Amino acid sequence: MSEFNKLAQAVFKGDLKGVKAITQELMDNGAKADDIINQGLLGGMDIVAPKFKAGEMFVPEVLRAAKALGCGMELLKPLLGAGGGSLKKLATVIIGTVAGDLHDIGKNLVVLILESSAFNVIDLGVDVSPEKFVEAIKEHKPQFVGLSALLTTTMMAMKDTVEAIKAAGLRDEVKILVGGAPISQEFADEIYADAFCADAIAAKEIATKMLA
Ligand code: B12
Incomplete structure (x- = not known):
């Protein structure tokens, strides 16, 4: 072996x-x-x-x-790269697992990879309501918002979150990245997210590309 x-x-x-x-x-x-x-x-x-x-x-x-x-x-x-530590941060990312969903292994991996690639990451944890995402965007003014969902039942909470961000007038301020096993590019398009990321490395690459 x-x-x-x-x-x-x-x-x-x-x-x-x-x-x-x-x-x-x-x-x-x-x-x-x-x-x-x-x-x-x-x-x-x-x-x-x-x-x-x-x-x-x-x-x-x-x-x-x-x-x-x-x-x-x-x-x-x-x-995991030289990005951490005292290097100037590229951008701020607010990330969380959407309401009703407690899965965080994948999200935590994305946090780790982004942090090590010089992103400033604010992790809101699991079961995060749309309102909490909106509050955090107002407070931290991030360039990116990352939403994670692992259950087909909580994919709708992802949609609700994007809509709450739009209703708060903040949609144009942030790029929304979505991920999790049941999420696809089609679903990302359907809910007007900016990008679907299949894994943590893709999240880093896509976010870095969007900044350029
Ligand atoms: C571990 C696990 C659990 C653990 C969670 C522990 C934890 N702290 O996260 C426990 C045991 C608690 C659990 C509970 C449940 N689970 Co569960 N769970 C899993 C399992 C086996 C693995 C998920 C995982 O961690 N994968 C590894 C990580 C690294 O992969 P990932 O999450 O996909 O993340 C990567 C990408 O998707 C992407 N990504 C993910 N999020 C994000 C976010 C952003 C912003 C970006 C850019 C990228 C990104 O990057 C990540 C890293 O590369 C999956 C099976 C599966 N195939 O996914 C079932 C699974 C998701 N669970 C399932 C179910 C049904 C449940 C329960 C309802 C079971 C029950 N009856 O209680 C509960 C629900 C609890 C809740 N309310 O959330 C089902 C969902 C079915 C469905 N279609 O909805 C699955 C698919 C299992 C199955 N039946 O096949 N679960």
Whole structure:
């Protein structure tokens, strides 16, 4: 079994110690952060997803796997580009998971990648109401707003959020990026978002391009 597979297995099993040790080992051996994330850490969630769907894995186990993934990401933080620290920030991004939705693994990954690419990120957390997004835009005047939704039922809250931003007269002030497993480019167009991002790397690339 490759080290990446071992890391994926450790995430799947929620083996926090194992994840830390294998992530560190891969880093010490010069593996690229992107590979550690995509092949190792997210590889673990790829094992979790179908098992959760099939009822072979339950909420506490999935949360443990998510925590394990977080331990790996924490170690990788310093490797994720030179963007952090004292460098001038490119732009401000307000991000959150929409109302009714508690999924935050993907959103947190987007936060980490954007922060490490010199974006100033304000994370509103999960189950964020349209009103809260509007208030945060008024307060922080961001260039971007990121909305995450993982449930087909909360996709509508994403639409409501975009509409609330428009109703508050703030739509032209921000670029709205949307993401999450059930979201597509078609849906993004339908709700008048500015861009759909399939993953955290795409979020960084699309936001950077929009700034140029
Ligand atoms: C982990 C998980 C959970 C965990 C969440 C833990 C946490 N802290 O997030 C727990 C166990 C709590 C959970 C609960 C539930 N879940 Co759940 N969950 C998942 C699972 C297995 C993985 C999601 C995940 O983290 N993926 C890994 C991350 C990295 O990927 P990602 O989220 O897609 O994010 C990437 C991109 O989408 C993108 N992205 C995401 N957000 C954003 C935002 C922006 C701005 C941008 C630019 C990009 C971007 O970038 C990310 C990084 O690359 C999925 C299965 C799946 N296939 O998605 C089900 C899934 C989403 N859950 C599902 C369900 C049904 C539920 C529950 C209703 C179950 C229940 N009966 O209680 C509850 C709902 C709770 C709630 N109100 O939100 C269903 C949804 C079905 C549907 N069509 O709506 C799924 C698809 C499972 C299934 N049945 O197939 N879940």
